[in-house]
Amino acid sequence: MKMKKTTSKSASNKTSKPVKKPVKIMKTNKISSTPITIYQEEKSSKLFENSKEILLAAVCVLVIFYVALMASMPRKEVIDQMKNGQVANEQRTGDQTVSLTILPEGSTQMTQAVSGTQQKPAVSTMPHNEMVAAGGPDSTVEAGKRLVFKIDKFQKLATQPLKFNLYDEKGAEITPDYLETQHDYKVHFVLVSADLRSYQHLHPDYRNSVWNVSANMSQPGSYFAYVDIEPVKGDAVVLRKELVVRTATNLKDVKYPGLTKDLKAIVKDVTAVASPDPSTLNRPSNMNFALTRGGKAVNDLKPYLAAFGHVVVLKQGAPELYLHLHPGNIVDETKAIVPFTATFSSAGRYTAFAEFKIGKDVLTFPITFDVP
Numbered sequence: 550m551k552m553k554k555t556t557s558k559s560a561s562n563k564t565s566k567p568v569k570k571p572v573k574i575m576k577t578n579k580i581s582s583t584p585i586t587i588y589q590e591e592k593s594s595k596l597f598e599n600s601k602e603i604l605l606a607a608v609c610v611l612v613i614f615y616v617a618l619m620a621s622m623p624r625k626e627v628i629d630q631m632k633n634g635q636v637a638n639e640q641r642t643g644d645q646t647v648s649l650t651i652l653p654e655g656s657t658q659m660t661q662a663v664s665g666t667q668q669k670p671a672v673s674t675m676p677h678n679e680m681v682a683a684g685g686p687d688s689t690v691e692a693g694k695r696l697v698f699k700i701d702k703f704q705k706l707a708t709q710p711l712k713f714n715l716y717d718e719k720g721a722e723i724t725p726d727y728l729e730t731q732h733d734y735k736v737h738f739v740l741v742s743a744d745l746r747s748y749q750h751l752h753p754d755y756r757n758s759v760w761n762v763s764a765n766m767s768q769p770g771s772y773f774a775y776v777d778i779e780p781v782k783g784d785a786v787v788l789r790k791e792l793v794v795r796t797a798t799n800l801k802d803v804k805y806p807g808l809t810k811d812l813k814a815i816v817k818d819v820t821a822v823a824s825p826d827p828s829t830l831n832r833p834s835n836m837n838f839a840l841t842r843g844g845k846a847v848n849d850l851k852p853y854l855a856a857f858g859h860v861v862v863l864k865q866g867a868p869e870l871y872l873h874l875h876p877g878n879i880v881d882e883t884k885a886i887v888p889f890t891a892t893f894s895s896a897g898r899y900t901a902f903a904e905f906k907i908g909k910d911v912l913t914f915p916i917t918f919d920v921p
């Protein structure tokens with residue numbers, strides 16, 4: 550965290566300065582009109598000497614208080630930096646990159662486009678759409694060999710301990726040392742049920758030579774795991790794997806969530822209203838989320854994983870299409886309107902899972918909308 554350079558080091562030096570005694574001012578007492586003035590001057594100059602010390606002490610106290618306050622409240626600063634489109638790298642080491650790159654399997658064109666624009670920017674609150682727009686909109690996610698689960702078929706309807714390994718293009722294992730931290734974690738693990746009715750965003754641990762995470766898979770059917778990582782060398786990538794509880798889901802038979810009425814989702818006491826505007830395919834379009842409580846803008850929106858919000862967008866029936874968006878700058882925090890941009894390449898029905906930290910809770914708002 551950045552500290553203001555104001556310190557108290559010079560504050561006490563001045564107290565050792567010799568105090569000049571006022572000289573014989575009472576002499577002038579004879580003049581009736583002036584003594585009071587002079588006496589007052591004398592008094593005020595003494596007062597001034599004392600008040601200097603008081604003032605210095607007060608300044609010290611204020612500086613100490615300020616420093617303590619800044620140390621205990623990094624959030625405000627993070628917010629300010631985020632408003633300015635920066636992220637507190639000092640505080641969140643390695644948090645310099647946008648979290649996801651969306652690469653189709655074996656597409657060199659995409660890889661080039663993405664690496665051309667990504668270049669490990671120092672700013673991570675830039676909306677992902679830049680990358681997506683450059684690399685191609687709602688692209689496919691690499692599936693297959695690079696994300697390998699110890700077990701990918703389950704019988705129990707339960708929270709399952711999942712274990713997996715990650716590999717690079719050459720088949721070498723990707724351990725934590727080979728990963729950048731992005732948005733506070735080395736691995737972001739999104740698990741979505743095939744019917745898009747269950748969504749989890751988790752953060753696995755690497756233990757005993759394997760990544761571990763527990764995920765709720767209490768419904769039968771397929772789940773899609775998306776692992777987003779940014780290798781130290783190479784581009785960020787999203788890897789995908791289908792996990793099956795009992796029987797795989799036939800995507801043609803899935804009853805997906807219908808269009809969300811008024812594009813409004815309510816979780817706890819918070820209402821999120823999305824305003825996607827995907828009027829033009831293949832171009833970045835705005836997608837704002839307005840967060841309210843009791844009809845008023847929420848006043849306790851907090852940064853979460855180094856952003857003011859995270860939106861994962863999936864196309865119904867197309868698990869290979871995946872967008873992960875982060876907001877740009879929040880222009881007016883008091884309005885609690887979080888601006889995202891997304892680029893869609895194909896018409897259809899999409900479900901967005903928008904995560905916001907509001908107060909102490911991270912709330913996920915699912916909103917289904919159409920891209921005409």
Ligand SMILES: [Cu+2]
Binds near residue numbers: 648732854856873875
């Ligand atoms: Cu995110």
